Amino acid sequence: MAWTILDTKPTGNVTDLELLKRMTYALLENGDNDATGTTLMTQQFSIQEMLDNANLIQQRFLRDCAPVILRATQGSTPGQNRYSLPPDHIHTRRMTWQAQVAGSKAKSLISTDSYQLDRGTSDWEQNTSAQPRYFNEGSNLPTLEFDLAKAPAQAGTMGLTYVPQPPTLTGAGMALMVPDEAESAILYGVMGELLSSEGEGYDPERADYCEKRYSLCVEMVNALIMGADALAGNQSNG
Amino acid sequence: MAYTQVNRLAFRALVRNQLGSGGLSSSFWRDDELNKIIQESLRFYNLLTGYWKTRAVLNTTAATVWYTTPGTITSGMRVSFNGFPMRSASMYSMDFGRSGWESETTISGGDVPTRPKYFVIGALNKIAIWPADSPGGNSLVLDGIAVTPILTTDNSFIDIGQEDMNGLLDLCQHIAAFKEGGKEFQASMASLKQFLEGAGERNAILKRCATYRRWLGLDVGRHKRPLKIAAEAVGAR
Numbered sequence: 001m002a003w004t005i006l007d008t009k010p011t012g013n014v015t016d017l018e019l020l021k022r023m024t025y026a027l028l029e030n031g032d033n034d035a036t037g038t039t040l041m042t043q044q045f046s047i048q049e050m051l052d053n054a055n056l057i058q059q060r061f062l063r064d065c066a067p068v069i070l071r072a073t074q075g076s077t078p079g080q081n082r083y084s085l086p087p088d089h090i091h092t093r094r095m096t097w098q099a100q101v102a103g104s105k106a107k108s109l110i111s112t113d114s115y116q117l118d119r120g121t122s123d124w125e126q127n128t129s130a131q132p133r134y135f136n137e138g139s140n141l142p143t144l145e146f147d148l149a150k151a152p153a154q155a156g157t158m159g160l161t162y163v164p165q166p167p168t169l170t171g172a173g174m175a176l177m178v179p180d181e182a183e184s185a186i187l188y189g190v191m192g193e194l195l196s197s198e199g200e201g202y203d204p205e206r207a208d209y210c211e212k213r214y215s216l217c218v219e220m221v222n223a224l225i226m227g228a229d230a231l232a233g234n235q236s237n238g
Numbered sequence: 239m240a241y242t243q244v245n246r247l248a249f250r251a252l253v254r255n256q257l258g259s260g261g262l263s264s265s266f267w268r269d270d271e272l273n274k275i276i277q278e279s280l281r282f283y284n285l286l287t288g289y290w291k292t293r294a295v296l297n298t299t300a301a302t303v304w305y306t307t308p309g310t311i312t313s314g315m316r317v318s319f320n321g322f323p324m325r326s327a328s329m330y331s332m333d334f335g336r337s338g339w340e341s342e343t344t345i346s347g348g349d350v351p352t353r354p355k356y357f358v359i360g361a362l363n364k365i366a367i368w369p370a371d372s373p374g375g376n377s378l379v380l381d382g383i384a385v386t387p388i389l390t391t392d393n394s395f396i397d398i399g400q401e402d403m404n405g406l407l408d409l410c411q412h413i414a415a416f417k418e419g420g421k422e423f424q425a426s427m428a429s430l431k432q433f434l435e436g437a438g439e440r441n442a443i444l445k446r447c448a449t450y451r452r453w454l455g456l457d458v459g460r461h462k463r464p465l466k467i468a469a470e471a472v473g474a475r
Contacts, residue, residue, distance in 0.1 A: 007364075013388060018274070021274065025271040026416050030271075034268055034270045035270070066361055067361055068363045068364075069361040069363065071304060093360070093361070104341075105338030105340075105342070106338065107337050108333035108337070179312050179313075179362055179385070180281050180385055180386050180388075181281050181284050181285035181312055181383075183281050184282050205424075206416070209416075209423075212452070215448075215449045216286075216447060217285065219447045219448065220285050220286060220447065223447075224285075224313040224362060225313070225359055225361060225362060226328065226359075227326075227328075227443075
């Protein structure tokens, strides 16, 4: 059974080409011309290297502060624990389960791991329950799979709120999936990676600066979503 | 101070003055480069302070809990339903304080209100309301941080107060110095601090950011203070 995705992936106004041009200028790779986003003056870095890092940083940013989410639903089979996550899943924000019986309510499941389940509810793999209370995305599971605990005894519907993987940036003018205001997070995140990599462009001071710019954006986006409380413990909203 | 409208051409000229490049277009910083630096600084400023605000109106649909934030809004701050202000709640407090809230509508009865009372920010692109509006067709007004204005041409204007221009010019100067690296870039850190101090005055939440505090050196004194506990030793004190 497959997930039904209820939303479309949002896009911002900042494009990968714009990012490439901005990096070209900031790394002095434009020579005496306007940056094109397709060629660099030297061989210290390459456009592909920039794009590869832009893809990695965009995903890292989405994982770090979950600025955009999608919702998806899938039917659950009575007695079955284990299910697959959507193929573009980065991070689960929330999981619910609702029995198909009329009048039942969608209830949020508590995130746990198999260590807690094994010690707290040791029959979770043998027995079923009318309403699952937990979902397990622990590290013991295969990639992109999760368990309901206990397996529901009746048919129901799982509701997943998750952070999706963004489309791969190719440099052709594709819009980023993060809000425009997070442009600096991606820009400095990528430049931090470039400037900390081995080679002639190695510059630990500016790489450290870039990492701080990235961190500040993560903190502020968390604050936008969760309010000032997100900063008190400096925790992610994920 | 009253807001002024500045177009990109004038903004770029101010940045050039700040950089000491005398308004020459073919200097170390190209026009296209400065345009991008200006746009980046506006977006960063909006992220730190939520400077530009806007309002969007959504029509509720029958028994619908989740709504997509309009593309003109980066983050919702206030929501009202048919003119009645709604209270904000976190997803956690709804999930564990009102189990099954997503299945409740304005006609559920019992202790469920007859009009939506709470809104939940799920992420920057999603908000939920509780209880869901059963008939639909009502008005949901979102006040929030607007997507940063985009200066597409030299004649594009932004609304900004003069008092904020100084901070933005400091930021532009600092960003422009990034490519120089070394001592020039280090020297521009003072401009970044000035900008951050101004942004912190506009948004007190920013002052709680760990990265912000490190940059401004706000916790340096605290780290230098000796711990109040006695040195560890075996046995009773």
